[in-house]
Amino acid sequence: MLTKRIIPCLDIKNGRTVKGINFLDLRDAGDPVELALKYCLEGADELVFLDISATEERRKTLVQLVQKVAQTINIPFTVGGGISSVNDVEVLLKNGADKISINSSAVNNPKLISEIAKNFGSQCVVVAIDAKLINENWKVHLVGGKVATELDLFDWAKEVEQLGAGEILFTSMNNDGTKNGFANSALAQLSKTVNVPIIASGGAGMMNHFEEAFSLGNADAALAASVFHYDEISILELKQFLKNKNIPIRL
Numbered sequence: 001m002l003t004k005r006i007i008p009c010l011d012i013k014n015g016r017t018v019k020g021i022n023f024l025d026l027r028d029a030g031d032p033v034e035l036a037l038k039y040c041l042e043g044a045d046e047l048v049f050l051d052i053s054a055t056e057e058r059r060k061t062l063v064q065l066v067q068k069v070a071q072t073i074n075i076p077f078t079v080g081g082g083i084s085s086v087n088d089v090e091v092l093l094k095n096g097a098d099k100i101s102i103n104s105s106a107v108n109n110p111k112l113i114s115e116i117a118k119n120f121g122s123q124c125v126v127v128a129i130d131a132k133l134i135n136e137n138w139k140v141h142l143v144g145g146k147v148a149t150e151l152d153l154f155d156w157a158k159e160v161e162q163l164g165a166g167e168i169l170f171t172s173m174n175n176d177g178t179k180n181g182f183a184n185s186a187l188a189q190l191s192k193t194v195n196v197p198i199i200a201s202g203g204a205g206m207m208n209h210f211e212e213a214f215s216l217g218n219a220d221a222a223l224a225a226s227v228f229h230y231d232e233i234s235i236l237e238l239k240q241f242l243k244n245k246n247i248p249i250r251l
Contacts, residue, residue, distance in 0.1 A: 003248045004214050005045035005221035006235055007199060008228045010035055011052045012081070015065065017229065018052070029229040033068045039228065040073040042235040045250060047073070048169070048199075048223060050101065050128075051081025052144055063095050070096020078126050086115050093120060101169060103128040104142040107149065107156070110163055117164030126199075127165040129153060131186075132173040138186055145173050153186065154193045161194045168194060169223065171201040177226065179205025187217030199223050207233060207241045214247050 010017045010032050017029040029035070036047055049069065051062050066079055079092050080101025089100050106113050106127050116125050130145050131138040131153040138153035157168055170190055172183035182203045190198055197220035200213040204224035213222045227233040242249045 003250045006238060007046045007048055007221050007223040008039045008044050009048045009223045009225045011050050013053050032065060033072055036069050037072050039235065040075050043239055044075060044235055046075055047077040049077060049079045063091060066092055066095045066097050080128060086119050089116050089120060099124045099126050101126040101128045106160060107142055113160055113163040113165055122164050122166035125165050126167045126169050127160040128169040129156060130171045130173055141173060154189060157190055157194050161196050165196060167197045167199065169199040169201055172203060175203030178203055181209040182213040182217055184212055184217035187213060187219050191218040207238050210238060211242055211245045211247060
């Protein structure tokens with residue numbers, strides 16, 4: 001059985017790690033390279049870096065950050081934000097990223113998923129999907145959750161899998177930053193819809209929330225930010241807790 005993964009997420013803005021609630025009210029959470037090393041030493045399985053305000057001017061900043069992180073840690077890390085071409089991907093991978101994450105650009109240009117998969121392999125393509133439950137339907141949102149679409153979460157997930165995505169990072173906007181637990185029923189439905197690994201994101205507040213994401217939501221990995229950034233949950237203790245709950249985990 002494949003082990004479940006614990007993934008700290010670092011949202012980057014102007015070179016700093018930030019965290020908000022429901023995608024709003026961002027506050028500083030520290031230096032991304034220092035945090036990356038801390039999580040690596042604590043036993044994180046992977047890391048995700050998202051440049052949440054990526055623009056062309058910040059591209060150089062992100063590349064420098066990727067280089068520093070690659071030199072500092074020895075676990076896989078995914079980078080996302082502002083990636084809109086095969087060339088963007090090539091630059092990030094050459095500078096040390098293991099995977100890339102695309103979100104808005106995948107919706108705007110679905111062929112990009114196939115192009116990246118063809119050039120670099122599906123294993124490095126993570127499609128991030130931010131969705132909000134509106135009138136009983138999960139609707140995909142773009143641009144850091146600011147732009148609503150009519151796309152259905154499950155239909156879009158199926159499409160990105162067919163286009164070559166190797167993994168799906170699903171963030172529930174309703175749960176994000178609330179610390180009330182992950183969107184487990186949506187996760188469970190998602191795991192029945194696609195055959196690629198699913199990373200659960202949005203809502204971690206206690207250790208049992210991670211266990212529920214794996215046992216009820218059938219997620220392959222669970223991602224969190226503030227509970228790790230502000231030392232509310234220790235990764236080592238979390239992994240020990242999950243092992244005691246018979247969740248397959250790497251200690």
